[in-house]
Amino acid sequence: MIHAAIAIDSASSWQVIAIALLGELLAIVFVYRVLVRGGSPSSTLLWMLVILATPWIGLLLYYLLPRRLQLRRLRRLRVRGARARDLRPRRSPAEATSTPPRIGLRALLAGADGDGLSADSVLRWLPSGEQFFHAATVAIERAQHHVHVVVYILRPDAAGRRFLELLTRAASRGIAVRLLYDSLGSFGLKATHLQALRAAGGQAEAFLPLLWKRRPFTVNLRNHRKLLVVDGAVGFVGGRNVGDEYFTDRVGRSRRWLDAMLELRGPAVARLQGVFVEDWCTATDQVLDELPTGPAAAPHADGGEAAVVCSGPDREESDLWFSVIQAIGDAAETVDLSSPYLVPPPTLLFALQLAAARGVTVRIYTNGPKVESAVLYHAQRHHYRQLLAAGVELYETVREYNHAKLLVVDGKTVLVGSANMDLRSAHLNFEIAVVAIDAEILAGEVSQTIEQRRADFRRLQEADLPSDPIRRVLDGLCGMLSPLL
Numbered sequence: 001m002i003h004a005a006i007a008i009d010s011a012s013s014w015q016v017i018a019i020a021l022l023g024e025l026l027a028i029v030f031v032y033r034v035l036v037r038g039g040s041p042s043s044t045l046l047w048m049l050v051i052l053a054t055p056w057i058g059l060l061l062y063y064l065l066p067r068r069l070q071l072r073r074l075r076r077l078r079v080r081g082a083r084a085r086d087l088r089p090r091r092s093p094a095e096a097t098s099t100p101p102r103i104g105l106r107a108l109l110a111g112a113d114g115d116g117l118s119a120d121s122v123l124r125w126l127p128s129g130e131q132f133f134h135a136a137t138v139a140i141e142r143a144q145h146h147v148h149v150v151v152y153i154l155r156p157d158a159a160g161r162r163f164l165e166l167l168t169r170a171a172s173r174g175i176a177v178r179l180l181y182d183s184l185g186s187f188g189l190k191a192t193h194l195q196a197l198r199a200a201g202g203q204a205e206a207f208l209p210l211l212w213k214r215r216p217f218t219v220n221l222r223n224h225r226k227l228l229v230v231d232g233a234v235g236f237v238g239g240r241n242v243g244d245e246y247f248t249d250r251v252g253r254s255r256r257w258l259d260a261m262l263e264l265r266g267p268a269v270a271r272l273q274g275v276f277v278e279d280w281c282t283a284t285d286q287v288l289d290e291l292p293t294g295p296a297a298a299p300h301a302d303g304g305e306a307a308v309v310c311s312g313p314d315r316e317e318s319d320l321w322f323s324v325i326q327a328i329g330d331a332a333e334t335v336d337l338s339s340p341y342l343v344p345p346p347t348l349l350f351a352l353q354l355a356a357a358r359g360v361t362v363r364i365y366t367n368g369p370k371v372e373s374a375v376l377y378h379a380q381r382h383h384y385r386q387l388l389a390a391g392v393e394l395y396e397t398v399r400e401y402n403h404a405k406l407l408v409v410d411g412k413t414v415l416v417g418s419a420n421m422d423l424r425s426a427h428l429n430f431e432i433a434v435v436a437i438d439a440e441i442l443a444g445e446v447s448q449t450i451e452q453r454r455a456d457f458r459r460l461q462e463a464d465l466p467s468d469p470i471r472r473v474l475d476g477l478c479g480m481l482s483p484l485l
Helices: 002-037 043-051 055-064 069-081 093-098 104-110 129-141 158-172 189-199 242-249 267-282 319-329 346-357 374-381 384-391 423-427 439-457 469-480
Strands: 122-128 146-151 174-180 203-206 229-230 234-238 257-260 261-265 305-312 334-338 361-366 394-398 404-409 413-416 431-437 457-459
Touching: 043 267, 055 361, 069 234, 069 361, 104 305, 104 319, 122 129, 122 394, 122 439, 129 158, 129 229, 129 234, 129 242, 146 158, 146 423, 158 189, 174 189, 174 267, 174 394, 203 346, 229 267, 229 361, 234 267, 234 361, 234 413, 234 431, 242 257, 261 267, 267 305, 267 431, 305 319, 305 457, 319 346, 319 404, 319 413, 334 346, 346 361, 346 384, 374 469, 413 439, 439 457
Parallel strands: 146 174, 174 203, 334 361, 361 394
Antiparallel strands: 122 261, 146 229, 229 234, 234 261, 305 431, 334 404, 394 457, 404 413, 413 431
16 A cells, blocks of 8 residues: 555656646747747746746746737738738829828838828718717618628627617618627627627627637737728728717716717728728638729818728738827927827837927827726826926826827827727737828817817826825836736
């Protein structure tokens, strides 16, 4: 008996040692992957320490919290869906020679082949929920071929059910309805809520569900885009999801919800369509058939040019964030930036500080402590001292909730989209925006909306920041958690 017990203990010991050695070997392999993957030095060092110190826990976290999708597979899917690239608007030689010289943001958006910018797209500013949902309803009710939707949050509340009924009626008319919703953001949306739409012939798919067949438990990468394309002729982009607060511009009975959307017509809609085709292919492996495009729109009212820009873990480069940084770098007089969350990536923080140091008036609008979660508010306040020291003007909401994601530079460059000015939107989320340059009329409308909403914002001074060490340490600790928020 004693010898048997010793043998069992010895076998168990060897199993423990084997598991430990296997963990260390895997840790070395994954540390190699972390090093060659790139990223910020702090993030790389943190992952290395976690994986080497606790191999099995570190490997589990590294698997559950990826920063990239399987790019090789996505590239193969995009080759199959080459028509998605063909949806990008092409310029004629005559048009290319008639446009202003490519410098700064224009050069960045035009790209090497000049296909990014379009001078023939019409943009309409839709600052209220009523304006957006009315315009979207009209477009969907008039659809002749297809309705494509990407949304982060689709709540099964009154507004969500109303929107699903609208899509169901379109599908019942024979319109190809394709709804793509984020599985985590729309966690409350169940199959029963989509039953009528699917029964009518519409398609509704979750983006990166928890048990995604390619990589189960991918919880860190979310599709945060909000876009609607109807018949390839009209599109909508911005910060609005589908839910009661987005529809009514109300939080509860008294507080307002501040948000923003743009309506697009003309060639820029084709690029928006291309983004949907790629997202649909990523989620379903389906390559859509040839899609119709809308008629050419009248020239932009104020002569501006527009481009659709994206970012996400499925792309090597981020034309969205390149555009934000370049626009701020081009600023000569003013920068007005609105974001519900303000945990800026280091590059954005530096760009804002540099613009203010050059004498540019930089104003940032975000949410105050009464409406924001405590951890997130402490994380963003961690950066306030640096911004105020650089001369940046900071404005926080008092009671209302500011969900608008927009940028206005020098009263002529406008960016409206889905991206928050935080680390998650910069590195982990699928995001989208529209950039309009030399668009004085549109910029004036957006600036007027900012001015109308300013009444609920209070300007922060350095004296408003905490001076006691406990709260400053709390801000710093929450700032360290900001990549996970």
